[in-house]
Amino acid sequence: xxxxxxxxxxxxxxxxxxxxxxxxxxxxxxxxxxxxxxxxxxxxxxxxxxxxxxxxxxxxxxxxxxxxxxxxxxxxxxxxxxxxxxxxxxxxxxxxxxxxxxxxxxxxxxxxxxxxxxxxxxxxxxxxxxxxxxxxxxxxxxxxxxxxxxxxxxxxxxxxxxxxxxxxxxxxxxxxxxxxxxxxxxxxxxxxxxxxxxxxxxxxxxxxxxxxxxxxxxxxxxxxxxxxxxxxxxxxxxxxxxxxxxxxxxxxxxxxxxxxxxx
Amino acid sequence: xxxxxxxxxxxxxxxxxxxxxxxxxxxxxxxxxxxxxxxxxxxxxxxxxxxxxxxxxxxxxxxxxxxxxxxxxxxxxxxxxxxxxxxxxxxxxxxxxxxxxxxxxxxxxxxxxxxxxxxxxxxxxxxxxxxxxxxxxxxxxxxxxxxxxxxxxxxxxxxxxxxxxxxxxxxxxxxxxxxxxxxxxxxxxxxxxxxxxxxxxxxxxxxxxxxxxxxxxxxxxxxxxxxxxxxxxxxxxxxxxxxxxxxxxxxxxxxxxxxxxxx
DNA sequence: CCGGAAGTGTCTACATTGTAGATGTTAGGC
DNA sequence: GCCTAACATCTACAATGTAGACACTTCCGG
Numbered sequence: 002x003x004x005x006x007x008x009x010x011x012x013x014x015x016x017x018x019x020x021x022x023x024x025x026x027x028x029x030x031x032x033x034x035x036x037x038x039x040x041x042x043x044x045x046x047x048x049x050x051x052x053x054x055x056x057x058x059x060x061x062x063x064x065x066x067x068x069x070x071x072x073x074x075x076x077x078x079x080x081x082x083x084x085x086x087x088x089x090x091x092x093x094x095x096x097x098x099x100x101x102x103x104x105x106x107x108x109x110x111x112x113x114x115x116x117x118x119x120x121x122x123x124x125x126x127x128x129x130x131x132x133x134x135x136x137x138x139x140x141x142x143x144x145x146x147x148x149x150x151x152x153x154x155x156x157x158x159x160x161x162x163x164x165x166x167x168x169x170x171x172x173x174x175x176x177x178x179x180x181x182x183x184x185x186x187x188x189x190x191x192x193x194x195x196x197x198x199x200x201x202x203x204x205x206x207x208x209x210x211x212x213x214x215x216x217x218x219x220x221x222x223x224x225x226x227x228x229x230x231x232x233x234x235x236x237x238x239x240x241x242x243x244x245x246x247x248x249x250x251x252x253x254x255x256x257x258x259x260x261x262x263x264x
Numbered sequence: 265x266x267x268x269x270x271x272x273x274x275x276x277x278x279x280x281x282x283x284x285x286x287x288x289x290x291x292x293x294x295x296x297x298x299x300x301x302x303x304x305x306x307x308x309x310x311x312x313x314x315x316x317x318x319x320x321x322x323x324x325x326x327x328x329x330x331x332x333x334x335x336x337x338x339x340x341x342x343x344x345x346x347x348x349x350x351x352x353x354x355x356x357x358x359x360x361x362x363x364x365x366x367x368x369x370x371x372x373x374x375x376x377x378x379x380x381x382x383x384x385x386x387x388x389x390x391x392x393x394x395x396x397x398x399x400x401x402x403x404x405x406x407x408x409x410x411x412x413x414x415x416x417x418x419x420x421x422x423x424x425x426x427x428x429x430x431x432x433x434x435x436x437x438x439x440x441x442x443x444x445x446x447x448x449x450x451x452x453x454x455x456x457x458x459x460x461x462x463x464x465x466x467x468x469x470x471x472x473x474x475x476x477x478x479x480x481x482x483x484x485x486x487x488x489x490x491x492x493x494x495x496x497x498x499x500x501x502x503x504x505x506x507x508x509x510x511x512x513x514x515x516x517x518x519x520x521x522x523x524x525x526x527x
Numbered sequence: 528c529c530g531g532a533a534g535t536g537t538c539t540a541c542a543t544t545g546t547a548g549a550t551g552t553t554a555g556g557c
Numbered sequence: 558g559c560c561t562a563a564c565a566t567c568t569a570c571a572a573t574g575t576a577g578a579c580a581c582t583t584c585c586g587g
Contacts, residue, residue: 040535062573063573063574063575072536073538074575075575076536078574079536083574131394131398134394134449135394135397138394138449143469143471150478157481157484158480167480167483175450176499176500178446179450180442180446182446183441183442183443183446183447184438186446187438187441187445191405206404206405206407214410214417216417217420217421217424221430221431221434224431233435236435236511237438239511240504241507243506244503244504244508247503247507248502325544336566337546337566339564341546347544528587530585531586533582533584535583536582537578537579537580538580539576539578540577541574541575541576543574544573545570545572545573546571547569547570548567548568548569549568549569550568552565552566553563553564555563557558557561
C-alpha cells in the first residue's frame with residue numbers, strides 16, 4: 002500500500018528501485034522490526050502536527066518528535082532549521098488544509114464558506130491556533146512561509162474577481178479576516194474543555210467570582226454554557242457583510258433574510 | 265535563544281566560593297538609594313512587564329527577572345506560583361491599563377473609544393499581545409485572573425445599561441471583541457518593524473514571492489506599506505455598528521429555541 | 528572494481544531553562 | 558535569652574535547543 006506520492010525531489014525512481022522493503026507503516030510503534038522509512042519534510046511536519054494535536058504545543062520538542070519518528074532528534078534539523086521553523090512548518094501545513102476557490106461569483110457565499118471551513122479547521126487543530134495567530138507576529142509579512150500567505154492572496158483574488166478595486170479588496174480582507182480570527186479566538190476561549198464538563202466547570206468557575214464585581218457575568222452562566230460557535234460565526238459574518246454593503250458601492254446582494262444554516 | 269550574554273568568568277563556582285558577599289548592587293537601582301526595597305506582587309509584575317516590553321517575551325525568565333530586581337530568582341515564586349502564573353499576571357497588569365466607564369449612554373461611542381484605547385494599549389505593549397490572545401486559550405473562562413475578566417464584565421454592563429438584553433449583550437460583545445482582537449492581530453502582523461524600514465523590507469520580502477502565484481499581493485505592496493491602523497480600526501467598527509444596527513431592529517439572535525429562558 | 532565525496536543518521540556535550548528541596552537568615556513573641 | 562515562622566538564598570536536577578564530531582550509506586568518476 003502506497004498512500005502518498007512523496008516527491009522527495011531528485012531521482013525518485015532510483016530510490017524506489019533500490020528500496021527493497023517499502024514498508025509503509027505509519028511509524029507508530031517504535032518497537033518491533035519496522036524498517037526506517039526515508040524521512041521527508043512532509044513526514045516530519047505531519048508527525049509534528051500529530052504530536053501537537055494530541056498532546057499540545059509544549060509536547061512538541063525535538064526529542065519527543067525524534068522519538069515519535071524513531072529517529073535521532075538531531076536528524077530533524079535537516080528538515081527544519083530550528084524549532085521556530087518547525088512551528089512555522091506546522092502552521093503552514095495546517096493552513097494548507099484550507100481550500101479557496103477564486104472563480105465563484107458569489108463572493109459573499111464564498112467568504113461565508115471559507116469562514117466556516119477555517120472555523121472547523123481551528124476546531125480540528127485547537128492546539129495549533131496559538132501558532133496561527135502568534136507566529137505571524139514574529140515574522141514580517143514578506144518573509145513568511147508561502148503557505149501562510151496563500152489564503153491572503155486567494156481571498157484577494159476572490160474579491161478582485163468579484164469587482165472590488167485592489168485597495169478595497171485589501172480593506173475588505175482585513176475586516177473579514179480580522180473578524181474571523183477574532184471569532185476563532187473567542188470560540189476557542191470558551192471551548193477548551195469538552196462541552197459536557199464545560200458547563201459544570203464554567204459554573205464552578207463563575208461561582209468563584211465576587212458577586213458584586215461580576216454580576217452580569219455570573220448571571221450569564223447559562224447563556225455562556227450553550228455556545229453555538231457556528232451560528233455565532235455565521236451571524237457575525239452576516240453583520241459584517243451587511244455593514245460592508247452599506248459602506249461600499251460594490252456588487253452587494255441585499256440579504257433580506259435567509260442566512261443559511263450550515264450542516 | 266542565543267547563548268549571548270555570558271558576562272561571567274569561566275570559573276563561576278570559585279568566584280562564588282571565595283567571595284560570599286551579597287550581591288553588589290548592579291545597575292538597576294535608579295529608584296532612590298534604598299538598598300533593597302520590599303517586594304510585592306505588583307513590583308514583580310511591573311518589572312516583568314518592563315522586561316517583556318523591552319526585550320520580548322522569551323527574555324522573561326526567572327533568572328533574568330530576579331537579576332532585574334536584584335533578588336534571587338527563587339524568591340519570585342512567592343509572588344507567582346510558576347512562570348505561567350507570572351505571564352497571567354503580566355496580561356492582567358496590562359489589561360488593567362484599560363479604562364471602561366459604564367454610565368455613558370452613548371454606547372456606540374464608548375465601544376469606539378474602547379477599541380481605540382485597546383489598540384493603543386496593544387501598540388504600547390506589542391510583545392504582550394501574544395499573551396493577551398494566547399493565555400485565555402489555556403485557561404477556562406471561570407478560572408482566569410479577575411483582571412482579565414473585568415473588561416468583559418464592564419462591557420456587558422455598558423451594553424445592558426444601553427438597553428440590550430443580557431443575551432444580546434453577550435452576542436454583541438462577542439462580535440465586537442472578536443473583531444477588535446482580530447484587528448489588533450492584523451495590525452501588529454503588518455507592523456512589527458518600524459514603519460521606516462517597513463516599506464523597504466516589505467518590498468524586499470514581497471519581491472521574493474513567485475509572481476505567478478502571488479500577483480495581487482505583489483501588486484498591493486504600496487497599499488500595504490501605508491497602513492493606517494487607527495483609520496482601519498475605526499472603519500471596521502463603523503461597519504460593525506452599521507451591521508449591528510441593521511440587525512437590531514429585528515431581533516438580533518432569533519432561533520426557535522428559547523435563548524431567552526434557560527428552562 | 529575502487530576510492531573519494533557528499534549526504535544522512537547518531538552520539539556526546541553544553542549552555543540555559545523552570546523549579547524542588549535544603550539551608551541559611553531575620554523578625555517577633557515568650 | 559530562646560522558639561517559631563516567615564523570608565531569602567543556594568544547590569541540584571531534569572528537560573530543553575542545538576553545536577560539533579563521528580559513523581555509515583549511497584553515489585559517481587576512475
